[in-house]
Amino acid sequence: MPFTKTRAHNEFRSDTFTVPTPSVLAAGMASTTTLGDAVYNEDQTTLALEAKVAAITGKESGLFAVSGTLSNQIAIRTHLLQPPHSVLCDHRSHIYIDEAGGLATLSQAMVSPVRPTNGIYVTLEDLIENYIPDHGDIHLAPTKVVSLENTCNGIVMPLDEIKRISAWCKEEGLKLHLDGARLWNAHVATGISMREYCSYFDSISLCLSKSLGAPVGSVLVGTKQFTCKANHFKKQNGGGIRQSGILTAMASVAIDENLPQLAVAQAYAKDMERFLEQHQIALEWPVHTNFVFIDTKKMKMSTDLLEELGKKYDVNLMGNRIAFHFQNSPEAVENVKKAVLECYQDSLTNPYDVRGALRTYKIDN
Ligand SMILES: Cc1ncc(COP(=O)(O)O)c(C=O)c1O
Numbered sequence: 001m002p003f004t005k006t007r008a009h010n011e012f013r014s015d016t017f018t019v020p021t022p023s024v025l026a027a028g029m030a031s032t033t034t035l036g037d038a039v040y041n042e043d044q045t046t047l048a049l050e051a052k053v054a055a056i057t058g059k060e061s062g063l064f065a066v067s068g069t070l071s072n073q074i075a076i077r078t079h080l081l082q083p084p085h086s087v088l089c090d091h092r093s094h095i096y097i098d099e100a101g102g103l104a105t106l107s108q109a110m111v112s113p114v115r116p117t118n119g120i121y122v123t124l125e126d127l128i129e130n131y132i133p134d135h136g137d138i139h140l141a142p143t144k145v146v147s148l149e150n151t152c153n154g155i156v157m158p159l160d161e162i163k164r165i166s167a168w169c170k171e172e173g174l175k176l177h178l179d180g181a182r183l184w185n186a187h188v189a190t191g192i193s194m195r196e197y198c199s200y201f202d203s204i205s206l207c208l209s210k211s212l213g214a215p216v217g218s219v220l221v222g223t224k225q226f227t228c229k230a231n232h233f234k235k236q237n238g239g240g241i242r243q244s245g246i247l248t249a250m251a252s253v254a255i256d257e258n259l260p261q262l263a264v265a266q267a268y269a270k271d272m273e274r275f276l277e278q279h280q281i282a283l284e285w286p287v288h289t290n291f292v293f294i295d296t297k298k299m300k301m302s303t304d305l306l307e308e309l310g311k312k313y314d315v316n317l318m319g320n321r322i323a324f325h326f327q328n329s330p331e332a333v334e335n336v337k338k339a340v341l342e343c344y345q346d347s348l349t350n351p352y353d354v355r356g357a358l359r360t361y362k363i364d365n
């Protein structure tokens, strides 16, 4: 597909900045787009998107939600029945660090955050090590849900590990949720089908507004009984949408047209990985898909300076993560390299010691 420069061409803070293409926008206003009230399940365009994503993932049912945060939180709330209970997940999980404590407020849940012993992805052994069995000990909040994230920081979780964890969850009677905000990226990187990935989970949250370029939305998939109850929590939390056909028509075209474009972003990321390797600039995490994390702590590079140098080279950067998407321009990618190299060179004479955890996201309120 020919490259069309958009306002996101120099945006590397996140793939959430992808913007609707003209054809995505047009779909929202098309005469074929229905305007039914989706709270009454009467919007055919929305029902069609939900069925489409359910078919892609091999699940019985789909539920459109306005965000990945809402989709994740109502999924876990639906799985959790009676506190005290807890959720077992990777310590980097979005549901744990970036959903404003939703697990505590909506689900009254504790979280057992797990650090991968291999430093890359959580294994069954890591989860078992942190599992809280429901053996009647009244001191504890037993594990009832395991939540994985694929990709997590852009890292693709090996399918064999997913299979092991899924089998163990079934043995232990635990529900298994996937934050699949960027599962599309794992699918494109590995060639493993969305259906295969999703077959091991009770529920999956898929984002349409990251990398795919839909302006709004996620789809939560699972059994019909599950999505019906999740819809109840969606409505409870203000997620009921009236004429959502305008949004779901755009999301449907975004899937069709932009899914193949994810390979463009992943190629940019691999190019950046090679560039960093050439200059012996360390990575914090391996590059599997569209994210490149520079180990600025190890390199003693200042992320504030990096963001400033980004402005100098007309690219938007945030923290130590470089998030690529198909709407980035080749020129902007080269400008990111200039900013990174200048920041690295500065660190050689002005080493910067980071104190405390490095926060990636900076959102001006
Ligand atoms: C892994 C992951 N899950 C969930 C979300 C939440 O999505 P949203 O920003 O639409 O709430 C994000 C945000 O981009 C994310 O990166």
Ligand SMILES: C[C@@H](O)[C@H](N)C(=O)O
Binding pocket: 013, 014, 015, 016, 094, 098, 361
């Ligand atoms: C900001 C954060 O919620 C978003 N998930 C991102 O990766 O950019």
